[in-house]
Amino acid sequence: MFTTGLPRLGESFFTASSMAIAVPAGVQILCWLATIWLGRPIFRVPFLFIPALFFTFVLGGMTGVMVASVPIDTQVHDTYFVVAHFHYVLVGGALFPLLDAVYYWLPKVTGRMMSERVGRWVVGLLFLGFNFTFFPMHILGLQGMPRRVYTYQVEMGWGGMNLFISLCSVGLAAGFLLFCIDVIRSARNGEPAGDNPWRASTLEWATSSPPPPYDFARLPVANSASPLWDEKNSLPVVSGLSVNRRELLITSMGTATPEARETSPQNLIWPFWAAIATSMMLVASIFTPWAVVWGSIPLAITLIGWFWPRGTPEDDS
Amino acid sequence: MRHRIVADLSGLPLHGSGSSSQTWWGTLAFMLIEGTGFALAVGVYLYLASIAPQWPLGAPPPDPWPGTVIAVLLLVSAIPNWLVARWAEAQDLRKVRIGLVIMSVAGLLPLVVRIWEFPALNVSWDSNACGSILWVLLGLHTAHILTDIVDTLVLTAMMFSRHGDNKRRYGDVQDNALYWYFVVLTWLPIYLCIYGVPRL
Numbered sequence: 435m436f437t438t439g440l441p442r443l444g445e446s447f448f449t450a451s452s453m454a455i456a457v458p459a460g461v462q463i464l465c466w467l468a469t470i471w472l473g474r475p476i477f478r479v480p481f482l483f484i485p486a487l488f489f490t491f492v493l494g495g496m497t498g499v500m501v502a503s504v505p506i507d508t509q510v511h512d513t514y515f516v517v518a519h520f521h522y523v524l525v526g527g528a529l530f531p532l533l534d535a536v537y538y539w540l541p542k543v544t545g546r547m548m549s550e551r552v553g554r555w556v557v558g559l560l561f562l563g564f565n566f567t568f569f570p571m572h573i574l575g576l577q578g579m580p581r582r583v584y585t586y587q588v589e590m591g592w593g594g595m596n597l598f599i600s601l602c603s604v605g606l607a608a609g610f611l612l613f614c615i616d617v618i619r620s621a622r623n624g625e626p627a628g629d630n631p632w633r634a635s636t637l638e639w640a641t642s643s644p645p646p647p648y649d650f651a652r653l654p655v656a657n658s659a660s661p662l663w664d665e666k667n668s669l670p671v672v673s674g675l676s677v678n679r680r681e682l683l684i685t686s687m688g689t690a691t692p693e694a695r696e697t698s699p700q701n702l703i704w705p706f707w708a709a710i711a712t713s714m715m716l717v718a719s720i721f722t723p724w725a726v727v728w729g730s731i732p733l734a735i736t737l738i739g740w741f742w743p744r745g746t747p748e749d750d751s
Numbered sequence: 752m753r754h755r756i757v758a759d760l761s762g763l764p765l766h767g768s769g770s771s772s773q774t775w776w777g778t779l780a781f782m783l784i785e786g787t788g789f790a791l792a793v794g795v796y797l798y799l800a801s802i803a804p805q806w807p808l809g810a811p812p813p814d815p816w817p818g819t820v821i822a823v824l825l826l827v828s829a830i831p832n833w834l835v836a837r838w839a840e841a842q843d844l845r846k847v848r849i850g851l852v853i854m855s856v857a858g859l860l861p862l863v864v865r866i867w868e869f870p871a872l873n874v875s876w877d878s879n880a881c882g883s884i885l886w887v888l889l890g891l892h893t894a895h896i897l898t899d900i901v902d903t904l905v906l907t908a909m910m911f912s913r914h915g916d917n918k919r920r921y922g923d924v925q926d927n928a929l930y931w932y933f934v935v936l937t938w939l940p941i942y943l944c945i946y947g948v949p950r951l
Contacts, residue, residue, distance in 0.1 A: 640752045665752075668755040670756075671756055672758045672760050673758075673759050674763070675760060683760065692760055693767045696773060697765070743909065
């Protein structure tokens with residue numbers, strides 16, 4: 435960024451905005467800690483990913499503040515330092531949480547647990563494999579090794595560290611392989627999960643695993659952010675929604691007080707025709723502005739057809 | 752988990768108005784999206800005006816008369832608009848029908864005057880950047896009058912049908928009135944841009 439020849443003002447602006455990212459990121463980390471503090475952690479595989487992603491993401495954030503500074507960025511621009519930095523951010527900020535989410539919610543999706551024993555190996559291999567693969571890249575970058583090269587002179591002295599990186603990346607890859615095997619194996623033959631294997635607090639764990647298409651036969655009532663911890667034995671629900679027309683509950687914004695039983699639309703072909711008419715109008719408008727005029731006629735017809743009342747139970751109020 | 756019924760909702764109304772109606776929120780969100788579109792177009796207009804050697808580019812300033820007539824027509828139409836929303840809230844079918852017919856005419860009149868407003872810009876949409884953005888501003892607002900008038904006409908037809916006397920239709924009338932205020936209000940900054948900025 436800073437080596438592209440930006441004017442002085444541009445460099446100052448991008449330094450300030452890049453460093454400012456540390457503020458919301460820091461707030462976010464405190465929020466994570468508060469979530470654990472207020473929660474009831476169970477030290478099983480989904481939770482084991484959490485310190486791994488904290489460590490990795492925070493390290494990536496620290497080097498982020500470093501490369502926000504013009505002189506440091508000019509020094510490490512296009513080196514392995516940058517490669518290390520953004521892999522720490524992406525893997526810590528996105529990949530570990532995604533894999534974690536699979537371990538957490540796959541039991542809800544498939545009704546079967548993933549293996550606790552294999553999962554511990556997966557976390558260990560991924561965390562150690564990742565850090566041993568990518569941490570040395572910081573040092574290589576500071577030593578001046580440019581990114582996007584496939585070879586370099588022997589006398590640069592980067593050979594030993596690169597060999598170490600390559601060997602550790604095998605461990606990282608093994609972690610991914612083990613994860614994929616575990617997903618497929620568990621989805622087929624895993625232990626039955628039950629409704630709430632983690633003793634978690636949120637509503638998705640109150641329905642069966644896997645959930646029926648309608649989720650709940652009656653709408654559950656939540657009185658706090660952790661409804662299942664408030665209600666040990668039974669789930670408070672509401673009754674009285676119609677069964678002969680599709681309904682959804684409208685509530686007030688702040689306090690979620692029920693206000694109306696609004697209908698959901700029935701199955702209709704008109705939205706499809708409206709989409710076709712819109713697409714035809716927009717594509718044709720590339721060739722002539724008159725397409726907007728003539729194309730609006732079929733579009734208007736489809737929209738009026740869509741919204742015209744039908745006298746069905748869904749249409750009553 | 753075992754279910755425990757804590758509330759019976761069978762007594763709730765089948766349709767809410769204002770913030771307990773989905774179409775009200777939809778109208779609000781639509782105004783937000785469209786308002787952003789207007790703000791972007793005005794931003795482009797002011798940017799072009801700020802870097803052009805003279806403004807308007809190679810054309811006399813737009814003739815303000817048709818635009819002023821439209822501004823008056825739109826502002827006056829806010830009165831029957833307010834009334835029809837009130838009648839819809841009271842679910843008075845006869846008055847709502849009359850009000851919607853008046854609002855149909857009140858929506859068509861500015862569209863008719865706009866036929867003279869485009870030539871009054873004194874520049875074609877394809878002659879230079881100034882012409883393009885002027886036509887974009889005016890076209891954008893015209894598109895909004897058009898969509899609202901189509902909505903009003905369909906709604907008027909519906910209120911004269913057997914589907915009219917229905918709580919949800921009265922809610923539609925109120926949302927339509929809410930949107931018309933938006934069409935009226937957005938004309939004012941655009942009017943100032945088109946006719947005021949070149950005369951500064």
